[in-house]
Amino acid sequence: MNKIYNPKPASWPEILERPPQNLTNIEATVSDIFSEIKLKGDLAVKKYTQLFDGIEIEKLMVSTNELTxxxxxxxxxxxxxxxLAKTNIEKFHCAQKSEKIVLETSEGVKCWQEKRPIQKVGLYIPGGTxxxxxxVLMLAIPAKIAGCEEIILCTPPNKEGKIEPSILYAAKLCGVTKIFKIGGIQAIGAMTFGTESVPSVYKIFGPGNNFVTIAKQIATKHGVAIDMPAGPSELLVFADETxxxxxxxxxxxxxxxxxxxxQVILITTSRRLLNNVEKELQSQLKVLPRIAVASQSLNNSKLILVETNLMAINLINEYAPEHFLIVSNEEDFFIENIQNAGSVFIGSYTPESAGDYASGTNHTLPTNGxxxxxxxxxxxxxxxxxxxxxxxEKGIQNIGSAIEIMAEAEGLQAHKNAVTIRLESLKMRENA
Amino acid sequence: MNKIYNPKPASWPEILERPPQNLTNIEATVSDIFSEIKLKGDLAVKKYTQLFDGIEIEKLMVSTNELTxxxxxxxxxxxxxxxLAKTNIEKFHCAQKSEKIVLETSEGVKCWQEKRPIQKVGLYIPGGTxxxxxxVLMLAIPAKIAGCEEIILCTPPNKEGKIEPSILYAAKLCGVTKIFKIGGIQAIGAMTFGTESVPSVYKIFGPGNNFVTIAKQIATKHGVAIDMPAGPSELLVFADETxxxxxxxxxxxxxxxxxxxxQVILITTSRRLLNNVEKELQSQLKVLPRIAVASQSLNNSKLILVETNLMAINLINEYAPEHFLIVSNEEDFFIENIQNAGSVFIGSYTPESAGDYASGTNHTLPTNGxxxxxxxxxxxxxxxxxxxxxxxEKGIQNIGSAIEIMAEAEGLQAHKNAVTIRLESLKMRENA
Incomplete structure (x- = not known):
């Protein structure tokens, strides 16, 4: 663990730097595979599934039988x-429904704003360890509440050509309309262009490795939206002596x-806590099944001592953590002043894993600042x-002349004409 | 004008195709200029301003004197x-403020969602004709209402090194914090990386030509968000015999x-209206100052006759117009069933130019589908x-075991431990 004591603001950029990601050369590979999928559809998807996942898949779509x-x-x-998790996630996302906003901005000028569902969305669920x-819960539940008509899901098959039952169970439970045994670049490509089996979608959601990250980035060039740019997960804890x-x-x-x-970061105003956390990390680490992964990740990580809460919050806003835990007897100060964080966890009994699974908030969050x-x-x-x-008619008479003046000043005569022709027609009628 | 009568759905993709855009080879140019700006800052920005705008700019930032x-x-x-426009835009965007959403999802589990401003935003305003x-109004007004701290604006200087007074006036009026005489790729690059004069920003807004479009796309690779991908403007009118x-x-x-x-498209259920609109277009076109531009654009455009309102709305949802005008005695059918459109204009006295300037709605809208x-x-x-x-404490006792089970099933033991350690500590305390 790197320990840093009272860093000067000039050193912050260096301290807050994320672990470098090696994305070179991936882009060309992704573009090539995308072109092939666009051209050859399922055939290309199956070819790359064999290549990357080592399995020949005959039917890409999961059958009703497999679901049962x-x-x-x-x-x-x-x-x-x-x-239980589904209930909480549903409650929290249902509460986010918003009403139509209706307003008369000038007399006779009625404006309103309404939200309508994105008709076709694609969810990507990584495979791996x-x-x-x-x-699946975090993406499919809000998609269903929003009213998306087509909610498809892609996830890589294992060596037996199967998908983890828990993924299938959650997908069915949450109203996913079609599930495909497709992973990585080929999944993002299939959802971007559509194939014989896979419908194209308007927006793609979900995490993934570097290949998926780049594939999603390239998908945006082809007119598909994505949830957000991805990056490795991270947590920043502010904890004081309490x-x-x-x-x-x-x-x-x-x-x-x-x-x-x-990456994990502890910022504290207490040297004693810093030392105790360091000791605890060593002892808890030893018994973890994923000790190899966790140890490596701790190498990227930092324990930082600062003098004041103000210094701490400035540092935290500059870092913009995905997950931000506050354990402080002045928690309100941090709640009020946090500007940049994905999700905030407050107090001793709010572990980050609560938000990962069951508190109700979403765990798909912005990383990497x-x-x-x-x-x-x-x-x-x-x-x-x-x-x-x-x-x-009254409304256009109220705002028409302002539009004419502004359109003229922008040199857009036809914009002006569209108003003038209406105002004149009303004037003629009044005079008739 | 292309006239199309009762097209079969199979022909829709072809009919609805947008005019092709030539974006080849721009990307490499943009990347090169970005690298130079990242390295050399203001010096590079000034170099490209001289090259593209034909003017040597000494001070990139607009002075208070120039503003006055x-x-x-x-x-x-x-x-x-x-x-007047500002008042309406302000009213409509103020009405979009939303309250904090607070919820107890399980007993003892309090979750809330809050919106906070993006601290630094950059607005791009094209120059040209x-x-x-x-x-400026459409971007700076909501930025100010949102509470963004830094709102900078870039717009290209003219051959005299000046900026149109109306742009400066609007910028000052709406609370832009700094204005720069920088256009095109170099503006987007400067706001992405920051230079000696120009602060870097977290999100870039605004329209522009192909160079700006690609520059914004590349900015996203460097961690900056953008408002939306851009494309040429478009309007689709549905009008019936009334x-x-x-x-x-x-x-x-x-x-x-x-x-x-x-691109402009008329869809109608009335052959008579189609013919009359065609005649009117010819006669109104003749007197326009921008006749050359408008004529060319009409070549990309279509007058489409369909048999039913249902056919019309399906076609429209497939096209997903930026601006959608409805002039029909069955307007409610279209209002209810439009799924994909940027902004909708209803009735005979709602010209699209009202939304461009003064109704209160925003005119920065998704194009290109x-x-x-x-x-x-x-x-x-x-x-x-x-x-x-x-x-x-009660809350973690309520949902803790669900988290433990799910974390274990995902093979994430440390996620489980973070809950277990808390539950055990509570149990020990109870037993003490």
Whole structure:
């Protein structure tokens, strides 16, 4: 662990630097595979599934039969846990529904704003060591509440050509319309262009490795929207002398086990806590099954001592953490002044893993400093805003002349004409 | 004008195709200029301003003196018009403010969602033939309402090294914090990396030509967000036999004059209206100052006759127009069923130019079919959503075991531990 004591602001950029990501040369590979998928559809998708996942898939879409079987393979304990999580996530995202905003801006000028669902969305769930069925909940539940018509899901098959039953169970439970055994670049490509089996979608959501990250970036060039740019997961804890060092260490480790490139940071005003957390980290680390991953990630990580809460919050806003834990007897100061964070966890009994699974908030959050300008996934991520206006005869008489003057000043005569022709027609009628 | 009668759905993709854009080879140029700006700052910005705008600029930032002078160069008529527009835009965007959403998802598990401003935003206003001070209003007003701290604006200087007084006036009026005489790629590059004069920003807004479009796309690779991908402006009118053909023609032309690559489409259920609009277009076109641009744009444009309103709305949702005008005695059918459109204009006295300037809605809208998944600029574009959670001892006892089960099933032991350690500590305390 790197320990840093009272860093000067000039050194912040260096201290706050994220672990470097090696994305070189991936882009050309992704572009090539995209071209092939656009041209050859399923054939190309199957070819790359064989190449990358080492399995020949005949039917890309998961069958009803497979869905039914999967349900039997889940313990009732896990089903109950998933149901509780689903209830909380549903409650929190339902509460985000917003009403139509209607206004008369000038007399006779009625304007309103309404949100309507994105009709077709695609969810990507990574495979690999952890079967992230929780991410299925986090993406499919708001998509369903928003009213998206087509909610498809892609996730890589294992060596037997199967998908983790928990992923299938969660997908079915949350209203996913079609599930495909497709991973990585080929999944993002298939959802971008559409193939014989896979419908093209308007927006793609979900985490993934560097290949998926770049593929999503390239998908945007082809007119598909994405949830947000991705990056390795990260956690920043601010804890003062009132914090429980073993709780804090357990949170730091829960983030560290995600991947070797995860980053965890402790900022504290207490040297004693810093030392205690360091000790706790060592002892809790030893018994973790994912010790190799977590140790590597701890190498990227920092324990930082600062003098004041103000110094701390400035540093934190500059870093813009994905997850931000506050354990302080002055928590209100931090709640009020945090400007840039994905999700905030407050107090000793709010571990980050609560938000990962079951508190109700979404766990798909901006990493890599993107909390400065991106929102985490929420209900609005599955909607788009449209505006409407309806102007009466009186209304155009009220604002028409302002429009004419402005259009003329911008040199746009036809814009002006569209108003003039209406105003004149009304004047003629009045005079008739 | 291309006239199309009762097209079969199979032919829709071809009919709805946007005019092709030639973006080849721009990307490499943009990347090179970005690298130079990152390395050399102001020096590179000035070099490219000389190259592209043909003027040597000494001070990139507009001085207070220039701002004061500009105000005197605006007629009071134009000032009044701008003030009326500002009032309406302000009203409509203020109404979009949303309250904090607070919820107890399980007993003892308090979650909330809050929106906080993006601290630093950059607005780009194109130069060229039309001085788009209206776009200054559309971007700076919501930025100010959102509470963005730094609102900078870049716009290219003219051959005398000056900026149109109307742009300066609008910028000052709406609370822009710094204005720079920088256009095109170099403006987007400067706002992405920051230079000696120009602060870097977290999100860039505003329209522009192909160079600006690609520059914004590349900016996203460097961690900056953008409002939306851009494309040529477009308008689709649905009008039935009750519509006024000369009004409709005036709206189509107001869009056509934007640029040679603009697209306008009329969909109608009335052959008579179609013919009348065609005649009106010819006669109104003749007197336009921008006749060359508008004529070219009309070549990309289509008059389409369909049999039913249902056929019409399906076609329209597939096209996803930036601007959608409805002139029909069954307007409610279209209002209810439009799924994909940037902004909707309803009835005979609601010309599109009302929304461009003064109705109150925003005119920065998704083009190129992006209304399927992107919102137009609105108050939320300048905010990001953050979530918070605070769990009590009782709360973690309520949801803790669900988290443990799910974390274990995902193979994430440290996630489970963060809960277990807390539950055990509570149990020990109870037993003590």
């Amino acid at each position: 079987t999967s349900e039997k393979e889940i313990t009732s304990d896990l089903k109950n846990a998933i149901n 952890a079967p992230l069925f929780s991410t 914090a429980n060092a073993s709780f804090v260490a357990s949170d730091l480790l829960s983030q560290a086990e995600h991947g070797a490139d995860s 993107f909390a400065k300008q991106y929102s985490g996934v929420n209900l609005d991520s599955f909607l788009k805003t449209m505006t409407f206006q309806k102007i009466s | 002078t500009s105000e005197k160069e605006i007629t009071s008529d134009l000032k009044n018009a701008i003030n 039309a001085p788009l001070f209206s776009t 519509a006024n053909a000369s009004f409709v023609a005036s709206d189509l032309l107001s869009q056509a004059e934007h640029g040679a690559d603009s 992006f209304a399927k998944q992107y919102s137009g600029v609105n108050l939320d574009s300048f905010l990001k959503t953050m979530t918070f959670q605070k769990i009590s």
